[in-house]
Amino acid sequence: MKQDIPEDGTLLPLMEEFYTIQGEGFNTGKAAYFIRLGGCDVGCHWCDVKESWDAEMHPLTPADVIVENAKKYPGKAVVITGGEPLIYNLDYLTSKLQAEGILTFIETSGAYPLSGNWDWICLSPKKFKAPRPDITPFANELKVIVFNKSDFKWAEEYAQSVSAGCKLYLQPEWSKSKEMTPLIIDYVMANPKWEISLQTHKFLNIP
Numbered sequence: 288m289k290q291d292i293p294e295d296g297t298l299l300p301l302m303e304e305f306y307t308i309q310g311e312g313f314n315t316g317k318a319a320y321f322i323r324l325g326g327c328d329v330g331c332h333w334c335d336v337k338e339s340w341d342a343e344m345h346p347l348t349p350a351d352v353i354v355e356n357a358k359k360y361p362g363k364a365v366v367i368t369g370g371e372p373l374i375y376n377l378d379y380l381t382s383k384l385q386a387e388g389i390l391t392f393i394e395t396s397g398a399y400p401l402s403g404n405w406d407w408i409c410l411s412p413k414k415f416k417a418p419r420p421d422i423t424p425f426a427n428e429l430k431v432i433v434f435n436k437s438d439f440k441w442a443e444e445y446a447q448s449v450s451a452g453c454k455l456y457l458q459p460e461w462s463k464s465k466e467m468t469p470l471i472i473d474y475v476m477a478n479p480k481w482e483i484s485l486q487t488h489k490f491l492n493i494p
Contacts, residue, residue: 292347296376296402300325301348306360310488312409313428313454314392321494322353327370329396329416341480342370350380357389364390367403371396377403394430397422413444423448430484433467434460438472446477446480456484 290397292298302325315345326342357365367377375393379451381391381403392407397418401408402425410426431442439457446455457475459467468483475481490493 292342292375294376295394297350298347299350299353299375299380300321300342301353301356302345304353304356305494306362306492307365307494308488309392309400310486310493311458312362312430312456312484314366314407315484317364318360319364319366319392320357320360320362322357322365322367323420324367324369324372324375325494326374328374329371329398329413341372354383354387354389357384358387363388364392364406366392366394368394371398373397373399373402373406375402381405395422397426401425406427410445410449414441418445420448424450426450426453427457428454430456430458432460433457433471434463435467436470439470442481445446455481457481458486459487460482461489 299359304320304322306320309315309317325345334420372393384391385404390406391404392409392414393403393405394409394411395411396413396416398416400419401422407427408425409428409430410418410423411430411432431444431445441455457471459471462487471483475483
């Protein structure tokens with residue numbers, strides 16, 4: 288998957304990029320430029336962007352071009368997501384973005400080594416490929432997708448591995464939201480260290 292991608296991160300498999308409103312987690316409601324990189328082997332069966340999994344399907348794009356595109360918009364925050372963006376070395380891309388005064392946010396499963404310079408790290412661990420223990424202490428936000436009742440116990444296990452200041456979110460998986468949202472409401476009221484995250488962009492009908 289990585290054979291033609293330079294290890295210095297100057298070329299990255301870009302699936303899509305777009306300017307929108309952040310829909311989930313701590314930064315919900317903020318204008319942000321989204322950069323979705325192709326390539327993922329975590330394999331969540333409920334993933335809503337499975338077309339991102341095969342990096343070979345997405346053109347290798349100079350990181351400098353991505354930065355120039357991000358600079359065009361008034362919102363000075365970038366969300367790097369995937370796929371699983373930490374498959375790649377993100378040091379170059381994030382340093383260039385920050386040099387332009389753009390905040391750097393990432394959403395990652397934590398399954399690969401941490402690279403890049405980040406203003407906000409959202410760790411969204413997946414059962415299919417567990418996060419590396421050397422990443423969890425750096426998470427600013429732990430966002431656990433709740434697909435079934437067993438995910439509450441699993442979320443608590445990861446809450447033990449993040450820092451004391453890490454924000455804790457439970458988010459219903461979209462296709463199971465009618466079933467899971469009432470359970471999450473009850474859980475958060477009983478365990479108020481957690482907060483609810485909703486995919487507000489889907490309610491707003493934006494990317």
